[in-house]
Amino acid sequence: MLTEKEIENLKKKLEAEQKDLVAELNGLQKPEAIDMGSETADSQDEEADEAEEEVTDIAMAQPLKERLEGIKMTLFKIEQGKYGFCEKCGAEIEKEILEIDPESRWCKVCKLEAKV
Numbered sequence: 001m002l003t004e005k006e007i008e009n010l011k012k013k014l015e016a017e018q019k020d021l022v023a024e025l026n027g028l029q030k031p032e033a034i035d036m037g038s039e040t041a042d043s044q045d046e047e048a049d050e051a052e053e054e055v056t057d058i059a060m061a062q063p064l065k066e067r068l069e070g071i072k073m074t075l076f077k078i079e080q081g082k083y084g085f086c087e088k089c090g091a092e093i094e095k096e097i098l099e100i101d102p103e104s105r106w107c108k109v110c111k112l113e114a115k116v
Helices: 004-028 041-080 095-100 108-115
Strands: none
Touching (some): 004 041
16 A cells, blocks of 8 residues: 555656646647748648648647546546545555556556456
């Protein structure tokens, strides 16, 4: 079982990760000025490059958003005193699992069963 100090350390780690993810997402989602330049071949190539970059940013943002939601859910569980219990079987999640993956939702047994 995790001690209060261990939970607090994991909470701080999660909060730091949350802050980093928000900053990274904000960097990806910066709105840029729309350039309505001339219709030369160069400007069309530039617009195609910008569109490709935007699609790449959107693709990169989705897993970051999902990770951020997982962290928010975990922080909520910590605040509610429900942290560290498997969502599938209700057993306590092993300490070594939480140290590696603090927002883990399943215990080792349920994770292994899910991979079968």
